[in-house]
Amino acid sequence: MRTPRPLPTVVALVVLAAAASVTVWRPWEGSADAAGGPAGISVSRSQCGQGWTDARTGRQTLTVHNTGDAPAEVDLVDVGSNKVYGEVEGLGPNTSAAMAVQLGAGRYAIRCLIEDTDVITGPTVTVTGDGQDGPAVVPVTKNDMLPLVKKYEASVARGVADLAVKTDKLRADVDAGNLDTARTDWLAAHLAYNSLGAAYDAFGDFADKIDGSAGFHPLEKGLWHKGSAAALKPIADQLAVDVHGLQKDLPNEQVDPNDLGLRAHEIMENALQFELTGENDQGSGTSLNTALANLNGTANVLAILDPVLKPRYADLPAVQKWEDRVRALLTAHQNTPVGQLDRTTSEQLDGAVGELLEKLAPVATICEVRRAG
Structure with a gap:
């Protein structure tokens, strides 16, 4: 058997009864150095989730920016169910990446998983409106x-x-x-x-x-x-x-x-x-x-x-x-x-x-x- 080829870095998920797809972003493909770029949502040990000020229902693209000194994974989660609506992996220091999500009304937070650090959950953001939420995945541990x-x-x-x-x-x-x-x-x-x-x-x-x-x-x-x-x-x-x-x-x-x-x-x-x-x-x-x-x-x-x-x-x-x-x-x-x-x-x-x-x-x-x- 030959050595398997890696899966594509962008993978569609279909999960749960109402789900269709969730996109996982690999930011090392096309991520720009954040210097001079948009401020976005901060990711660090001291500022996880700060800067998310325009939350709304429907499809949207969030920019997450690692302001810390260590690589991080960033998840957008439903506070009550812990479902993941979007994630960015391998976000290096001083680097930004886009996270496309579709949110319905609810309570959400940015979760920062930083090397050698316990999981940090940012402030809860309440989203209101009539938009339909997209698919999400319950984390596997x-x-x-x-x-x-x-x-x-x-x-x-x-x-x-x-x-x-x-x-x-x-x-x-x-x-x-x-x-x-x-x-x-x-x-x-x-x-x-x-x-x-x-x-x-x-x-x-x-x-x-x-x-x-x-x-x-x-x-x-x-x-x-x-x-x-x-x-x-x-x-x-x-x-x-x-x-x-x-x-x-x-x-x-x-x-x-x-x-x-x-x-x-x-x-x-x-x-x-x-x-x-x-x-x-x-x-x-x-x-x-x-x-x-x-x-x-x-x-x-x-x-x-x-x-x-x-x-x-x-x-x-x-x-x-x-x-x-x-x-x-x-x-x-x-x-x-x-x-x-x-x-x-x-x-x-x-x-x-x-x-x-x-x-x-x-x-x-x-x-x-x-x-x-």
Whole structure:
């Protein structure tokens, strides 16, 4: 599995029953030095939220300005519910950034999260009027995520144990010269690895050893392009060694809580880029099988995250809808090389995965751990 590409820095959130989207701003993209710029709403240890004097209902863009000497995160929150209506991350000293929000009548405050400082909540600002408020997200805390991470790590440990068994069988096939059987067992082991999903970024160097330029891919190429058992034996042996090395090292590898939500999107993004294009295919013609294993990995992540997502993500049923659609298409065309798909099927697959990715995009931001108070 390739190293995942980062998600776009501007991500849409859909949360709660009445929600549609919340924008998260990454101010290092396009933020101007505040010198000579607008004063805006102050962010510092001593002036958090000062200067918000034109609060009103409806859509508006606020300017927040870090007047302190340390980087900060800035949230606009509902005082009663603690819902976040807007946020700016990584706001450096003497830097301004725009925060676009949509507010209804209510009581709001600016919350400043400054390095090495307890959370600071600015003065309450009462907003009146008839404007409709926009979407908001209830913050996810570290305590919310830690039990889910533990549950996922246990699931990964079971998956790696299964992978080790399948890889040992593959190695035995190659060592004995049973290459026809090895092709069948290669696929079983490869799919076991690709179903691990969100954990792969926690595998360190083992990821490349197992499923990068070494490991499964050169073994696939040799098995499907008349490689000899003698030539393939050291590759299969090393693959088994690396899988067992991963299994032994797994207790030392930790899944970052923020990685779970991020990987839910990136697993399928990689499947779209590398499997549905056939780029990773080294001769087995099983890229769609691998994409289905990736989808299983995504489904496992979503099942783990369900306690956090269900009360926060109104469009979660649409995620399931498109997951089912992608699963049906991939299942119907397993063992079909991507290059042999007709145009209609290829377009259906690309379109369904694209829709699924759109629905998965907010998951990372919803599940991002925040200091809430």
